[in-house]
Amino acid sequence: MTILLVAAVTVLEAAILDMKNQPMLERGVLPFLFWLVIGMFFAESYWYQRNIKISRKGILCFFLILVSLRIASGNYFYGKRELQTGFWLTRLEMVYLSLMLLGAVYFCYRRSKDGFAEYVLKVFANMIRIHIVYLALLIGVGLISAIIYTLFIRGYSFSLLERLVILVTGLYYVPSWLFALTETESEAERFAKIVVKGIVFPLALIVYVIIYVYILKILVYQDIPSNQIYLIVTVAFLLGVAAWTMMEAVEGHGGRNELDDEREKQGKHQEPLKMARIAERLPWLFIPLIFLQIYSVGIRIWQFGVTPQRYFGIIWLVVETIYLCLYFRGAEKMQKIVPVCIVISGIIWAMPGVNAYDMSFYSQIHNLELVRAKDDLNTAEKEKVSGAYRYLTEAVGGESYLKENYTTGQLEKMEKIAGENKTGDVAAGETVLIYTEYMNQNLDIRGYSSLQRVTCDLSGAEETEDLMQIKLTENSSGSVIGVVNLENFISQCVEVGIHNLKDEDGEATTEITAFAAEQSRIAIDDNTLFVIDTVSMEVEKNTKQVQAIYIEGYWMTK
Incomplete structure (x- = not known):
C-alpha cells in the first residue's frame, strides 16, 4: 500500500508540474497523500508478519487517514486560520512525523532479527547500491531529455527533465529507501565493508584527531572555543557512531573470537584486530568532546537565554549521553535509543511547559x-x-x-x-542585500609595478564587528596580503544602499553603484592602493547591522 501511495503522489506531482491555480491539488490532495504515505509506512512496518486482525488494521488505517486529513486541511486553509492554530498544527506535524518515521524504522529493525550493528551495516550496504543506481538513472534521464529537445523541440525547457527526475525519484528512489530498511536478509556486500574499513572509519579517526589537536591548541594558548565547535563535534559524533557501529559488524562483535585469538598468537591478521580495538575505544574518545558542546551552548544560554535552537542543542546533548550509556551497557541495549528518541521528540514539540x-x-x-x-x-x-x-x-x-x-x-x-543594540543575539527584522559589482573595469595601473586580486569574506557578528582591521587575502594563494580600514566606506555604503533600495531584495541601484565607485579607491600608504571592484553586504534593515560582507578588488603596489 505504501508503494502504491508513493506512486500516486509521484504521478500526480509530475502531472501538475506546469499547472497553475490548482490549490486543491497542491495544498490539499498532495499533502494528504504525503502524510498518509508516512502513516502507512509505519502501519505496514508494525503489522508485517504479525497476526493482527483485519479490524484492528482497519482502525489504525482509519486513524491515520483522519490525522492526514487534519494536517492537509490545515495546509489548505493556511491563509485563513489563526496564527496560534497554525503554530500548533506545525508542532502536530513534527510529532506525527517523528513518531511515524522513528517507529517504522524501529519495527523494521525488530523484524530483521539482526543485531544493531549488523542491521546498520546492511542498511548502509543497501544505500550504497541504491545511490549508485539512482545517480546512473539521473544521468540517463538528463541525456534523454537533452536528446529529445535537441532532435524534436526547438529551444530548451526544464519541464521534461523535472518530470523525469520526479518520476525516477518517486518510482525508484523513495521505494528503494523503504526496501533498504526492510530487505536485510542477505549479507552486506564486500564492497560496503571495504567502504566502512577504508573510508568511513579512517575518516572518523582523522576528524577526532583534528578536534583533539584543536583542544590542545585551546589549552596551550588559552583560547576561547569557536562558536562553530558545537556543530563540528555533532558531526564528529554522527560520523563516529556510523564508524564504530559498522566496524563492530564488519569485524564481528569487536573483531574478537577464538579464531582471531589463535591468529593473533601466530602474528596473522594484526591490522583488522587493531582496527577493531580502536573502534571499541572510539566512543570513549568522544566523551571529553561533550564538554566542548556543553560550553558552546551553555555560554550562549547564559548570555542571552534559551531559544528553540539552543533548546534543541541541549536535547541533542541528552541524546548523545543516553546513546553512549546504552552503548557501554552492551550492543543488545542499543535498540532502545529509537524509543527514547520518540519520547524525546514528543517532549520537545508538544509537552506543555517544557517543550x-x-x-x-x-x-x-x-x-x-x-x-x-x-x-x-x-x-x-x-x-x-x-x-x-x-x-x-x-x-x-x-x-x-x-x-x-x-x-x-x-x-x-x-x-x-x-x-x-547592534550585537544582540536574536536577529530580527528584514535582511536586505546591498550589492554592486564591476565598478572599475577600466583600471589605471600607470605607476604601479604589482597588481593582485584580493578578497575579504566575513560573516557573523564576531567577524563583522571590527571593520577597522579587515584582512584581505590574495585570491590565488589564499594568504593575507594586507589589513585595511573599511569602517567608513562600509557604513556609508549601508546608509546609501538602504536609503535607495529598489525593492525588498536589495537590488543594486544607480545611487549605490555611483557612490561605491566614487569611494572605491582607498590609499593604504604612499606606495599601496586598494581599489574595490565588488561589494556585497547582508544588512538588517531596521538596525543597519551588517551581518555579512564580501568585497573583491585590486591590491596595487608601486
Whole structure:
C-alpha cells in the first residue's frame, strides 16, 4: 500500500508540474497523500508478519487517514486560520512525523532479527547500491531529455527533465529507501565493508584527531572555543557512531573470537584486530568532546537565554549521553535509543511547559525583567533585553504578552534598546542585500609595478564587528596580503544602499553603484592602493547591522 501511495503522489506531482491555480491539488490532495504515505509506512512496518486482525488494521488505517486529513486541511486553509492554530498544527506535524518515521524504522529493525550493528551495516550496504543506481538513472534521464529537445523541440525547457527526475525519484528512489530498511536478509556486500574499513572509519579517526589537536591548541594558548565547535563535534559524533557501529559488524562483535585469538598468537591478521580495538575505544574518545558542546551552548544560554535552537542543542546533548550509556551497557541495549528518541521528540514539540517554545518563551520573559529591575543597563544587559524583545515580538503570542504586561514607557524603552543594540543575539527584522559589482573595469595601473586580486569574506557578528582591521587575502594563494580600514566606506555604503533600495531584495541601484565607485579607491600608504571592484553586504534593515560582507578588488603596489 505504501508503494502504491508513493506512486500516486509521484504521478500526480509530475502531472501538475506546469499547472497553475490548482490549490486543491497542491495544498490539499498532495499533502494528504504525503502524510498518509508516512502513516502507512509505519502501519505496514508494525503489522508485517504479525497476526493482527483485519479490524484492528482497519482502525489504525482509519486513524491515520483522519490525522492526514487534519494536517492537509490545515495546509489548505493556511491563509485563513489563526496564527496560534497554525503554530500548533506545525508542532502536530513534527510529532506525527517523528513518531511515524522513528517507529517504522524501529519495527523494521525488530523484524530483521539482526543485531544493531549488523542491521546498520546492511542498511548502509543497501544505500550504497541504491545511490549508485539512482545517480546512473539521473544521468540517463538528463541525456534523454537533452536528446529529445535537441532532435524534436526547438529551444530548451526544464519541464521534461523535472518530470523525469520526479518520476525516477518517486518510482525508484523513495521505494528503494523503504526496501533498504526492510530487505536485510542477505549479507552486506564486500564492497560496503571495504567502504566502512577504508573510508568511513579512517575518516572518523582523522576528524577526532583534528578536534583533539584543536583542544590542545585551546589549552596551550588559552583560547576561547569557536562558536562553530558545537556543530563540528555533532558531526564528529554522527560520523563516529556510523564508524564504530559498522566496524563492530564488519569485524564481528569487536573483531574478537577464538579464531582471531589463535591468529593473533601466530602474528596473522594484526591490522583488522587493531582496527577493531580502536573502534571499541572510539566512543570513549568522544566523551571529553561533550564538554566542548556543553560550553558552546551553555555560554550562549547564559548570555542571552534559551531559544528553540539552543533548546534543541541541549536535547541533542541528552541524546548523545543516553546513546553512549546504552552503548557501554552492551550492543543488545542499543535498540532502545529509537524509543527514547520518540519520547524525546514528543517532549520537545508538544509537552506543555517544557517543550522548546514554552521554555524559550519563559526564558526570554525572564531576560526582559531587567527593564523593570534596573533603570541603567550595561552593555551585556542591553544585549539580553534586545534579544528577548526581538524574540518575543516574533513569537506566537509574544506581542500580546508584551502589551498586557508592560507599560507604554517600558515598551518604548525596549524598542529603543533593540534599535540601538547592534550585537544582540536574536536577529530580527528584514535582511536586505546591498550589492554592486564591476565598478572599475577600466583600471589605471600607470605607476604601479604589482597588481593582485584580493578578497575579504566575513560573516557573523564576531567577524563583522571590527571593520577597522579587515584582512584581505590574495585570491590565488589564499594568504593575507594586507589589513585595511573599511569602517567608513562600509557604513556609508549601508546608509546609501538602504536609503535607495529598489525593492525588498536589495537590488543594486544607480545611487549605490555611483557612490561605491566614487569611494572605491582607498590609499593604504604612499606606495599601496586598494581599489574595490565588488561589494556585497547582508544588512538588517531596521538596525543597519551588517551581518555579512564580501568585497573583491585590486591590491596595487608601486
